[in-house]
Amino acid sequence: MGIVVGIDIGGSTTKIAGFREGKMLIPVQISADSAVASLFGAFGKFLYDNNLQLTDIGQVNLTGVGSSEIKQNIYGVPTYRVDEFSANGVGGGYFAGNKKEFMVVSMGTGTSFVEVRNNVPRHIGGIGIGGGTITGLSKLMLNTNDVDKIQELASGGKVGNIDLRIGDISKNPLPGLDLEITASNFGKASSRANCEDKAAGIVHMVIETICQTAVLISNGTDIRDFVLIGNLINFPECWNVCEMIKTMYPQVNFIIPENGEYGTAIGTALANECCLKHVE
Known part of the structure; x- marks a missing residue:
């Protein structure tokens, strides 16, 4: 053949x-x-x-x-x-290696979650947050929906100028929450925020929402591995968000594979x- x-x-x-x-x-x-x-x-x-x-x-x-x-x-x-x-389940399995239980997080225009056990995929659900949210909000707030331009702006911005973090409201870490954890997306934004910071805030909020949702819906199960696929994995912020979430949930493992967008x-x-x- x-x-x-x-x-x-x-x-x-x-x-x-x-x-x-x-x-x-x-x-x-x-x-x-x-x-x-x-x-x-x-x-x-x-x-x-x-x-x-x-x-x-x-x-x-x-x-x-x-x-x-x-x-x-x-x-x-x-x-x-x-x-x-x-297809998401099989594609995630290609990157998951010999893992028997994992969740595939497909970050497209929106996001879907597929649980895989012993090579059998099961669609858990989805959310209307994804790449379409980034381009839509960027069109409203930055006057561009060009992904390359958004990524360039976001790379020069500081999320800490936009998001309210635990460190902004507490001098000491809270149980299970260090000072860099987000308390409120865009909770510290001001009318003087520059385009780079706005872009960073948009990208961070979307990726954080997706990854947090994946972990939360797996609570009560034995799923610990999450395979991320789709174009959003190419944003450098994706790795940063995963590392931040792991400080709250040390047991989870995010897999961000090469060619995962495919x-x-x-x-x-x-x-x-x-x-x-x-x-x-």
């Missing part, structure tokens, strides 16, 4: 990943207003970047909100649809046959 590729057609970007003899090829992501345009654009770039011919592709698996617009085989190649939550596409490519439905 030829190469199986997985394509995640999301709300703002399309990502594609594929494997040859168990080795991942160069993944690709592009943005376009049309799901169909982004699909074929990503597919063509994937072939070019990996020096492939169309005849090298044996199967195409699709997932994501935009995949419902695809009603026929791609370039005549057998094409299947994969449930997105199953987690859903990877899971789509690796999905078991039982998860596949032919496009109609």
Whole structure:
């Protein structure tokens, strides 16, 4: 059989990943207003970047909100649809190594949480906080929704000028809460805050909310490992937030993998046959 590729057609970007003899090829992501345009654009770039011919592709698996617009085989190649939550679970498992129980936190336009036990994924739920929140608030507060610009601004800002922290209201750490823990997002913001600080506050608030939610919904279970996937893992603040949360919950382990932004596409490519439905 030829190469199986997985394509995640999301709300703002399309990502594609594929494997040859168990080795991942160069993944690709592009943005376009049309799901169909982004699909074929990503597919063509994937072939070019990996020096492939169309005849090298044996199967195409699709997932994501935009995949419902695809009603026929791609370039005549057998094409299947994969449930997105199953794809998240499989993609998270690719990065989780030999761990048997873990949670996949898919940080896209919004965020979904998928619990995986013994290779069986189960969708726990989701929240309407994610990359779309960052770009939306940035458009209102910073007059830009360009992700690269937001990331540049955030890297030069100080969250401590925006967020109210435990150290701002107490001279001593509280039980389980050191002085750097957030007491209130934007609780210290003023009208004089600069754009860099505002950007840092927005990014920190969104990532902190996502990671805190993941830990809180796992309370009462034996889940201790959290695999983060999606474009938000590329914000440096993601690592900082995870380290901060670990001071409150020392037992948790956040996995921020290389190429984790392609987690859903990877899971789509690796999905078991039982998860596949032919496009109609």
